Structures are given as structure tokens and as C-alpha cells.
Amino acid sequence: MIQCILTTEGIKITASFDPRAIEQQQADKMLGQFSFIMQQLAIAAANDQTVIANIEILTADDTQLLWMWNREVPPAVERCVHDLFIEQARARPDAPAIHAWDGEMTYSELDELSSRLAGHLVDLGIKTEDIVPLCFEKSIWTVVAMLAVLKAGGAFTSLDPDHPRSRHEEILKQINARVVLTSAQCSALLVGPRRTIVAVSETAMHQLSNDTTLAHSVARPNHIAYVIFTSGSTGIPKGIVMEHEAVSTGCLSHGKMLAFGGHTRALQFSSYTFDVCIAEIITTLIYGGTVCVPSEVDRRDNLAQIIHGMDANWAFLTPSVARLLEPTVELSLETLVFGGEQINSTDWERWEGYVRRMNGYGPTECCICSSFSDPQEFVSGKIGKSIASVSWVVDPLDHNRLAPLGAIGELLVEGPILARGYLDNVEKTAAAFIRDPAWLMQGGGGQPGRRGRLYKTGDLVRYGIDGNLIFIGRKDSQVKVRGHRVELEEIEHHIRVCVPYARQVAAEVTFLEEEKSKAILAVFLEPDKETQAAFKPNTAVQTMVDNSLQAQIVFLDNIDARMADRVPSYMVPDVYFTVPDLPMTTSGKVDRKQLREIGASLSAQQLVELRTQSQGPKRQPSTEVEKTLQRLWARVLNLQPEAIGVDDSFFRLGGDSITAMKLAAEARKECFQLTVADVFEQPRLGNLARLSQNFESIIVEEIKAFSLLGPGVDVSQVRADVAAGCDLDASMIQDSYPCSTLQEGLLSLSLKRPGDYIMQGVLELSVDINEDAFRAAWEQVVRSSAVLRTRIVQHSELGLLQVITADGMRWVEADDLDAYLAEDKLGTSSLLGAPLARYALVKESLGKRRWFVWAMHHALYDGQTLPRIVDAVQKAYMGGELEKEVGFNTFIKYLGQQNQEAAVAYWRANLAKCIATPFPSLQSTAKHPISDAIVEYQCPPLAKVS
Structure with missing residues (x-):
């Protein structure tokens, strides 16, 4: 007051x-x-x-302070992007440049292959300022293609394979594409007249000339490096043109601030159509780091595992995606940059103590971020201080007037990271990129004036007293939808095409009553009096959502499919309302605040009921798979299970790509096989359940102990028998069931030749490993994993049985590693009834070295099992929560349900004419060869293959 x-x-x-x-x-x-x-x-x-x-x-004090903060514009780095990469390739040729799901490359290999492809592009006529479209799924070859285009002197623009073909064609027409680089899988999407499609793959690269002598120096710092297309208000995608100088300046600047270097292993998570991929790829490479590229499936379904598996230590994620990760588990991450959405205190604070947290801000017109914030105390909306640029806040209605310090105004960015402008659109470029405003030319606070070029972001911000920028909102109709920048006018344009009988159309982003973080994209339609009846056949809900505006939710036949043919999935509206008249302000504009209030008056539960009421009474799930999916959907969509029927669509209930990723993660916790691609392929619950059954998804059921021994078995007697075989009390026996044929074979061979099929792993413990915590982690994993408590006994009537015991870990301690290993091998002759997994800690009596020795019989593990056990121990050591295990008894039950005769007949028929040639050929005296001899050979250094 x-x-x-x-x-x-x-x-x-x-x-x-x-x-x-x-x-x-x-x-x-x-x-x-x-x-x-x-x-x-x-x-x-x-x-x-x-x-x-x-x-x-503007007071004199404010003027002085603003000019003190913005007195100097950072200098431009007048270099081409690929030249910065080549410097790294020459300085560290054998360092890893890419670690991708489909291959790995060193810097020298990436340099050579990209130069080969660049030479081919030059032969195809690519020259400076030519824009070459790239269309790839996540792949090592996308990085090769990007560098190749730059080396050839051209610029690249990325197309998303999942976007509608009509959008692809519009972009290809704008850039006048003559040559397209693509993967083999995506090549059919871009075929067109007078268009050369080059499929980039390992085979294709090695067929190109290895003459890498290129005149890529024809590119200059002021030439185009890339173009990114964003939403356009006229319904046509808008191309943002970025030059080499801006990219080099921006990437070197934010790379330095984020401590990029040879140690950096950056997760390449972002879409290639999102400019953050430039930081993930280009910044990493010009600092000598490694780009970690997961597959599209792993990116969506196994994010936590892929971060750990690729040892990624740097990531840029939206807060929505970061919520899918558990900070206590993803310990390889050292730096986590949030961006793309406004972050809240909960998302920020949950990562405290686990990673270096940064909040990045920057429109696509500024490469890549124009400000960063890493506050110790969270401040809502804080986007920090400028990097490689300076920031000004002006009157939102007049950029010729600076706003007072602390007042809300439009953010203007000045500096060398700005885009050239919008592709072939002089009018839009002139409106957004202004030159030499009077206050800049005049100077102030004792600082001389200057000429300058500034970008009008359209974002409303204010300066904090410490010079940090605080984000407030937008001054126009540009919004963020599911992490993507979208012009509402573009959505309205396509709605008018799909619903031509609507007199007025308005699109708006609103937030549900109970979920302020859950944004929905709503469309409001004002029917024409003569065509109002056109809505009625498709309108089954007459519920009044807002009494004053008489708004009601309507259903339009095939509207989602028609919109999906025209715009990316994130631009397809969630819900449609009709209103007799769109609300207007006194100035004659659509009153968007009132429209937002309509959506805000609904809860998620109400919205679902209204959107799905046209289907009639909901059919409730009947099968176990359907019931499990209903429960999982309810969990991730924050709905009551009974609100979800088998005919409901995941996306009509409010789901999107992020919640689909969350659904896949929740399903995995319950050992249910479900991928994000499955959800997109079959969004209706009933269809998704049938798809899951076709994929033989396993819902882990509780298998009653001893039930797999067969009918008529005296469980008490068998329990006593196997307990005696294990030299344990019967109360220590938790379950028993048959062995698989493979287990029986492996054990039989080990009994014949003691020591065979037994792993003996040795791990030296570093000095920073806490021994008590290490022991506790292993003991926790053994308690949770039945396979590590499994023994095998010979039963007089039932044959070889595996026995799950309640026996805990038995640690062995020794002080001589070689002596212990030899002694442990001698003890492998008596396997029946004995523990098949053994654990020891060996500590030098005089020194400080420590080793963990883990021995286990092959009947309990395979190549997939060992890494999972090691991962579980690491999670337990760091305090993480262990995932629910799928018991081996589930597999034994599956085997028992198979038709053995049919399987034998199948393989006999298929292998009937096969002739096996043994190598090497055995002498008649060697019926059962034993590998008990060793020969060693020293191979001379190999000449490097050029």
C-alpha cells in the first residue's frame, strides 16, 4: 500500500x-x-x-544502471562452424565424437566421412546459401549429414519424419530443395520431381570417393549455417535463418559458461527441428566432447536407462521430460539445463544436490540461448542474465521507449547471436529485427550511444534489482504448446479450412482448474446461424460449461485426423467448444482472458467426461491386460479408473507424447511390455490391450509357491527333501520348481568337468567406495532377487529342481587374491545343494587394495542378466529404489505351457536338409574336447587403414 x-x-x-x-x-x-x-x-x-x-x-539512476549492465555488446566470433569442428578433429583425432545406438565415431572418422559426403554434395551442385533438407530418425548419420552440408558451403534444415507430408512439401517449396539427405527409412517421404534423394548410411559412405580435398572455405561467417522452421501466423511455416557467425558466437559462449570440454558427454535428446539440438551436437563437437545419440525407441521408452548406459553427463530437458527421471538414479548426469517451458520450484528443487542446475532462455531467433540462470534460491520466472548479447526492456506498445527498471516490458536482444531474419520475408524481418532506436543511438548514464540491431522477442519481462531478467508472459498470441513454440493464428487458419462452416474461430491455451501445470489447447467456434445445424449431428453433449457465455463442448467428425494431415501432432487441439458469440473486448478484439477462464473452470475429470460422453455408456475392461492398462492410464492422466473405458483414446483423455513416455515408464515398473510407439499406433485402450497380447506382454502374476511342481505332489514332503539337499531347515525354503533344459545341461557339464560354466569376476574397489554401503547394497539386491538365492538339488522322483531359499548372503573374507581365486575354484566340484552364487571381499594384509570377487554358475545368469544385477547394485548403493523383478518361475511356467512335440517337429522339418561342418575337424580320439591348453601369439602393430 x-x-x-x-x-x-x-x-x-x-x-x-x-x-x-x-x-x-x-x-x-x-x-x-x-x-x-x-x-x-x-x-x-x-x-x-x-x-x-x-x-x-526513466529516472537518471535507472538509466545509469541499465547502461552499466549493457554498455558493451560482446564481440562476434567471425568463424565458420565446420572450421571450429575441424580444429578439434586435428587436435584430438582418436577421441570419441559420437556414441550412438547405431555406431560410434572418433573425430578423425567423423571428419573424413563428412568430408566425403560434402564432396558428393559439391558434385551435385550444392553451393553457398543453398539449403539442404535433412530427414532422419535419431542416428549417427544425422551428425555426419549436418557437417557435410556445412563443409560443402550449404545450410541445412531438419524435417521431422513424423510431421505431415503437406508440411514437408511446404518447407521444401520454400527452400527450393534440389538435394535431400535422408536415411533409407525416410527416403520415401520426400520423393518429388526434380529432387535428388541421397540416402546416407555406412554402405553409401564407403561407396563415395575418398578424395576429401574440398574447397569448403568458400563458406564465409556471414553465410547461412542452418534454417529452423517454426509456426507461422498465416498457416505457413516460418523459416528462421541463422548464419555461421551467430552459431559460432552462441555455441562458444554458452559452451564456455556450461563448462563444455573433452569430458562432456551430451545427451542428444531434442528433436532435430528444435534448435536445442544445435547445442547438443555443434557445441559438444566444437569443444571436443562426445554426442550421445539414443534410438528413437530408447529416447521415448528407456530414457533413464539410456542416460546411464551411454554415461551421459550433460542434458537439456524440458521440465515435463525431466519429471520422468528419478534424481537418485540418474547419477551420470552432472549438468541438467532446463528450457522450453517455464520451470516451477518443485521441478527445480528435486534435483538439488544431484546435478548442476541451469535454466536456459532463448527464442529460436537467438542462437541458442540469450540468457541463463543458475540461482541458489529458486525465483519463479527467473531467466537470468544475458550471454553473448545484451538485453533491453522497452514499452510493450512502443519499442522506442525504454521501460523503467522493474517495470514489465517487451524484451529486446542485441548482439551477434541474432538470426539474419525470416526466409524470403522482408516484411516480417523488418518488424521483428529493428535497427538504431533513438535511445540506443543517444546513449545514457555516461555511456556513448551506438548503432545496433535488436530482436523484438514478444516476451514480457522485467529487470530484477540485481540485473536478472524475470519472465512474465507474452504480448501476442504466440504460445508454448507441449514444449513447442506455436502461433495460435496458424492453428486457427487450419481449423477454418477443416471447419469452413464456423463463422469465427479462436484458439487458446488454458490450464485446468486443478492442474495448473497441465496446459490444454482449446478451440472456440462461433457457428453461423445458417450453418449452426452442421454442428448438431456431431454434437452429443449439451452440457453448459459456462453459463454467461453458453459454451459447450462439441464433437466434430474426423477433426483430429484432418488436422493431423495438416499440422504436427502437438498442434492438434485437445478440445472444441462452441459459443453463440465469441467474447470481445471494448477495443473490438477477442477477449482471450474469458476464453481461458472457460477451460480453467473445468477439472481434468469433468473434461474427460464431457469429451467422451458422445460414445455413450463406457464399456469397462474385462481382461487382465485391459484392467492393468486402465489402472496405468488413470495413474499418469490423474483420472479415476472408472472414467476410462475400453473404447477411450489415450489422447482424447488428455494424453500427449510426454504422458505416453510416463505411461511406458510406469508399465515397465510393473514388468508390462509397452512402448510409446504402441500408444501412438493404437491409442484406444481395447486395441492397445490386444496389441500388447499380440506382443506377448507379460503381466507378472503371483505364482503360488511350489505350484509349478505339478498336480498331486506332496508339497510338504518335497519341501523337506530339498531342504535336506541344501542342508537347511525346511522353514528356509521359499519355493521350488523344475529346471529348464538348458539349466540341466549346464549343470551336468559342470558336474562332469568341475569349474566349467562358472563365472569368477574380480572387481577392484576404488578408495572412495564405502565398504559397509557396498555390502549393504549387495545384500539388498540378493534379498530382492530370487535368482541370487537359487540352488539346485537332485530329487529322487522329480529330477533336478531349483530351490529358492531365504538364506542371506555369505561373505567370505581373504587377504590374498590369487590364493582365494584358486581355493574358490577347488570348491566348484560340489554344486548340488550348494549356493550357486558366492561373494568375497579380499583385502591386502599390508596394502590398501581391495577386491570384490563374485562367482556364479551359468545356470543362473546370461549376458542380459549380469548387467541388470550390476545396475541394481549401483542403484542400491546410491539409495535408489529397486524395480520389481520378474521371477524365473514365470519363464518356467511359460515353458510348461508350450507344445514340445510341435516345437520338435518344427525344428526337425527346418533342419532336415542342413549339413553341419565341424570346425576344426575332430580326431577320432577327441569325442569330448576339453580346452585345457593355451597358446599365445603377439600380433605386430597394424598399419592404419586410410
């Missing part, structure tokens, strides 16, 4: 405020601003010619 008292000396102003909401310095600034404006009004009153709108509102 501000109180003004007129005194003989002037006006006494008192401000009462909450210091938790407003800092003392900010309150002082506000009062100073208030006093200054009153003085300006007094001066204006004495001058009848002064227009109030023209009075000066």
Missing part, C-alpha cells in the same frame, strides 16, 4: 510492503520512480504543449 501525505516541504510517500514478496531495494526504486513521474507531470502541467504519453518516465 502506498500512502501520500501533502506537507509544507512537499509530499511524504510511505510504502507498506511484504519483504518476502518485494525486496527493500525494489520498494525504494518504486518510490523513486513514483516521485520522478510526479515531478514530470508537474513540469508537463506548466507546459500546455506536452502530451502526457511523451513525458520521460
Whole structure:
């Protein structure tokens, strides 16, 4: 509250405020601003010619502070991107450049292959300023293609294979594409007249000329490096043109601040159509790091595992995606940069102590981020201070007037990271990229003026007292939808095409009543009186959502499919309303606040009921798979299970790509096989359940102990028998069931030749490993894993049985590694009834070295099992929660349900004419060869293959 008292000396102003909401310095600034404006009004009153709108509102103190922060524009790096990469390739040729799911490359290999492809592009006529489209799924070859285009002198633009073909064709027409680089899988998407398709693969690369002598120096820093297409207000994608100089400056600047280097292993998570991929790929490579590229499937379904498996230590994620990860588990991450969406305190604080947290901000027109924030204390909306640029805040209605310090205004960015402009659109470029505003030319606060080019972001921000920027919102209809920048006018344009009988159309992003973080894309339609009936056949819900506006949710036949043919999936609306008249403001514009309030009045549960009511009464799940899916959907969509029927679509219930990723993760926790691709392929619950059954998804059921021994078996007697075979009390026996044929064979061979098929692993423990915590982690994993508590006994009637015991770990301690290994091998002759997994800690009696020795029989593990056990121990050691295990008894039950005769007949028929040639041929005296001899050979160094 501000109180003004007129005194003989002037006006006494008192401000009462909450210091938790407003800092003392900010309150002082506000009062100073208030006093200054009153003085300006007094001066204006004495001058009848002064227009109030023209009075000066920026104090001298504010001017001095703003110019102190922005006195110098950082210099441009006048280098080409590929030249910076080549420097790294020459400095560290054998260092890993790419670790991808489909291959790995060193810097020298990446340099050579990209140069080969660049030479081919030059032969195809690619020259400077030519734009070459790339269309790839996640792959090592996308990186090769990017560098090749740059080396050839051209610029690249990326197309998403999942986007509609009509969008592809519009972009290809805008860039006049003559040559397209693509993967073999995506090549059919881009075939067209007078268009050369080059499929990039390992085979194709080795068929190209190895003459890598290229004139790539024809590219200059002011030439185009890449073009990124974003949503356009006219319904046509808008191309943002970025030059080499801007990319080099931006990447070197934010790379330095984020401590990129040869140690960096950056997760390449972002879509190639999202400019963050430039930081993930280009910044990493020009700093000598490694780009970690997961497959599209792993990116969506196994994010946590792929981060760990690729040892990625740097990632840029939206807060929505970061919520899919558990901070206690993803310990390879060292730096996590949030961006693409506004972050809340919960998302920020849950990563405290696990990673270095950063919040990045930057429109696509600024490469890549124009500001960063890494506050110790979270401040909502804080986007930090400028990098490789300077930031100005101006009057939202007039960029020729600076806003007072602390006032909300439009953010302008000045500096060498700005885009050239919009592709072939002089008018839009001139409106967004302004030159030489009067206040910049004039200077201030003792600083000289300057000429400059600035980008009008359209974002509303304010300066904090410490120079940090605080994001407030947008001044126009551009919004963020599911992490993507979208112009609402583009959605409205395509809705008008799909619903031509609507008189007025308005699209808006709104938030549900109970889920402020859950944004939905709503479309409001005003029917024409003559065509209003066109809505009725497709409208089954007459429920009034808002009494004042008489809004109601409607259903339009095939609208989702028609929109999906025109726009990317993230631009397809979630819900459609009709209103008799769109609300208007006094200035004659659509009152978007009222539209947002319509959506905000609904809960997620109400919205689902209204959107799905046209289907009639819901059919409830009947099978176990359907019931499991219903429960999982309810969990990730925050709905009541009974609100979800078998005919419901995951996406009509409010799901999107992020919640689909969450669904796959939740399903995996319950050992249910489900991928994000499955959800997109069959979004209806009933269809998804049938698809899951076709894939033989396993819902882990509780198999009753001893039930797999067969009918009529005396369980008490068998339990006593196997307990005696294990030299344990019967109370220590938890379960018993048959062995698989493979287990029987492996054990039989080990009994014939003691020591065979037994792994003996040795791991030296580093000095920072806490021994007590290490022991506790292993003991936790053994308790949770039945396979590690399994023994095998010979039963007089039932044959070889595996026995699950309640026996804990038995640690062996020794002080001589070689002696223990030899002694442990001698003990492998008595396997029946004995523990098949053994654990030891060996510590030097005189030194400080420690080893963990883990021995286990092959009947208990395979190549897939060992890494999972090791991962589980690592999770337990770091305090993570272990996933629910699929018991081996599930597999034994599956084997028992198979038709053995049919399987034998199948293989006999298929192998009937096969002739096996043994290698090497055995002498007649060697019926059962034993590998008990060793020969060693020293291979001379190999000449490097050029």
C-alpha cells in the first residue's frame, strides 16, 4: 500500500510492503520512480504543449544502471562452424565424437566421412546459401549429414519424419530443395520431381570417393549455417535463418559458461527441428566432447536407462521430460539445463544436490540461448542474465521507449547471436529485427550511444534489482504448446479450412482448474446461424460449461485426423467448444482472458467426461491386460479408473507424447511390455490391450509357491527333501520348481568337468567406495532377487529342481587374491545343494587394495542378466529404489505351457536338409574336447587403414 501525505516541504510517500514478496531495494526504486513521474507531470502541467504519453518516465539512476549492465555488446566470433569442428578433429583425432545406438565415431572418422559426403554434395551442385533438407530418425548419420552440408558451403534444415507430408512439401517449396539427405527409412517421404534423394548410411559412405580435398572455405561467417522452421501466423511455416557467425558466437559462449570440454558427454535428446539440438551436437563437437545419440525407441521408452548406459553427463530437458527421471538414479548426469517451458520450484528443487542446475532462455531467433540462470534460491520466472548479447526492456506498445527498471516490458536482444531474419520475408524481418532506436543511438548514464540491431522477442519481462531478467508472459498470441513454440493464428487458419462452416474461430491455451501445470489447447467456434445445424449431428453433449457465455463442448467428425494431415501432432487441439458469440473486448478484439477462464473452470475429470460422453455408456475392461492398462492410464492422466473405458483414446483423455513416455515408464515398473510407439499406433485402450497380447506382454502374476511342481505332489514332503539337499531347515525354503533344459545341461557339464560354466569376476574397489554401503547394497539386491538365492538339488522322483531359499548372503573374507581365486575354484566340484552364487571381499594384509570377487554358475545368469544385477547394485548403493523383478518361475511356467512335440517337429522339418561342418575337424580320439591348453601369439602393430 502506498500512502501520500501533502506537507509544507512537499509530499511524504510511505510504502507498506511484504519483504518476502518485494525486496527493500525494489520498494525504494518504486518510490523513486513514483516521485520522478510526479515531478514530470508537474513540469508537463506548466507546459500546455506536452502530451502526457511523451513525458520521460526513466529516472537518471535507472538509466545509469541499465547502461552499466549493457554498455558493451560482446564481440562476434567471425568463424565458420565446420572450421571450429575441424580444429578439434586435428587436435584430438582418436577421441570419441559420437556414441550412438547405431555406431560410434572418433573425430578423425567423423571428419573424413563428412568430408566425403560434402564432396558428393559439391558434385551435385550444392553451393553457398543453398539449403539442404535433412530427414532422419535419431542416428549417427544425422551428425555426419549436418557437417557435410556445412563443409560443402550449404545450410541445412531438419524435417521431422513424423510431421505431415503437406508440411514437408511446404518447407521444401520454400527452400527450393534440389538435394535431400535422408536415411533409407525416410527416403520415401520426400520423393518429388526434380529432387535428388541421397540416402546416407555406412554402405553409401564407403561407396563415395575418398578424395576429401574440398574447397569448403568458400563458406564465409556471414553465410547461412542452418534454417529452423517454426509456426507461422498465416498457416505457413516460418523459416528462421541463422548464419555461421551467430552459431559460432552462441555455441562458444554458452559452451564456455556450461563448462563444455573433452569430458562432456551430451545427451542428444531434442528433436532435430528444435534448435536445442544445435547445442547438443555443434557445441559438444566444437569443444571436443562426445554426442550421445539414443534410438528413437530408447529416447521415448528407456530414457533413464539410456542416460546411464551411454554415461551421459550433460542434458537439456524440458521440465515435463525431466519429471520422468528419478534424481537418485540418474547419477551420470552432472549438468541438467532446463528450457522450453517455464520451470516451477518443485521441478527445480528435486534435483538439488544431484546435478548442476541451469535454466536456459532463448527464442529460436537467438542462437541458442540469450540468457541463463543458475540461482541458489529458486525465483519463479527467473531467466537470468544475458550471454553473448545484451538485453533491453522497452514499452510493450512502443519499442522506442525504454521501460523503467522493474517495470514489465517487451524484451529486446542485441548482439551477434541474432538470426539474419525470416526466409524470403522482408516484411516480417523488418518488424521483428529493428535497427538504431533513438535511445540506443543517444546513449545514457555516461555511456556513448551506438548503432545496433535488436530482436523484438514478444516476451514480457522485467529487470530484477540485481540485473536478472524475470519472465512474465507474452504480448501476442504466440504460445508454448507441449514444449513447442506455436502461433495460435496458424492453428486457427487450419481449423477454418477443416471447419469452413464456423463463422469465427479462436484458439487458446488454458490450464485446468486443478492442474495448473497441465496446459490444454482449446478451440472456440462461433457457428453461423445458417450453418449452426452442421454442428448438431456431431454434437452429443449439451452440457453448459459456462453459463454467461453458453459454451459447450462439441464433437466434430474426423477433426483430429484432418488436422493431423495438416499440422504436427502437438498442434492438434485437445478440445472444441462452441459459443453463440465469441467474447470481445471494448477495443473490438477477442477477449482471450474469458476464453481461458472457460477451460480453467473445468477439472481434468469433468473434461474427460464431457469429451467422451458422445460414445455413450463406457464399456469397462474385462481382461487382465485391459484392467492393468486402465489402472496405468488413470495413474499418469490423474483420472479415476472408472472414467476410462475400453473404447477411450489415450489422447482424447488428455494424453500427449510426454504422458505416453510416463505411461511406458510406469508399465515397465510393473514388468508390462509397452512402448510409446504402441500408444501412438493404437491409442484406444481395447486395441492397445490386444496389441500388447499380440506382443506377448507379460503381466507378472503371483505364482503360488511350489505350484509349478505339478498336480498331486506332496508339497510338504518335497519341501523337506530339498531342504535336506541344501542342508537347511525346511522353514528356509521359499519355493521350488523344475529346471529348464538348458539349466540341466549346464549343470551336468559342470558336474562332469568341475569349474566349467562358472563365472569368477574380480572387481577392484576404488578408495572412495564405502565398504559397509557396498555390502549393504549387495545384500539388498540378493534379498530382492530370487535368482541370487537359487540352488539346485537332485530329487529322487522329480529330477533336478531349483530351490529358492531365504538364506542371506555369505561373505567370505581373504587377504590374498590369487590364493582365494584358486581355493574358490577347488570348491566348484560340489554344486548340488550348494549356493550357486558366492561373494568375497579380499583385502591386502599390508596394502590398501581391495577386491570384490563374485562367482556364479551359468545356470543362473546370461549376458542380459549380469548387467541388470550390476545396475541394481549401483542403484542400491546410491539409495535408489529397486524395480520389481520378474521371477524365473514365470519363464518356467511359460515353458510348461508350450507344445514340445510341435516345437520338435518344427525344428526337425527346418533342419532336415542342413549339413553341419565341424570346425576344426575332430580326431577320432577327441569325442569330448576339453580346452585345457593355451597358446599365445603377439600380433605386430597394424598399419592404419586410410
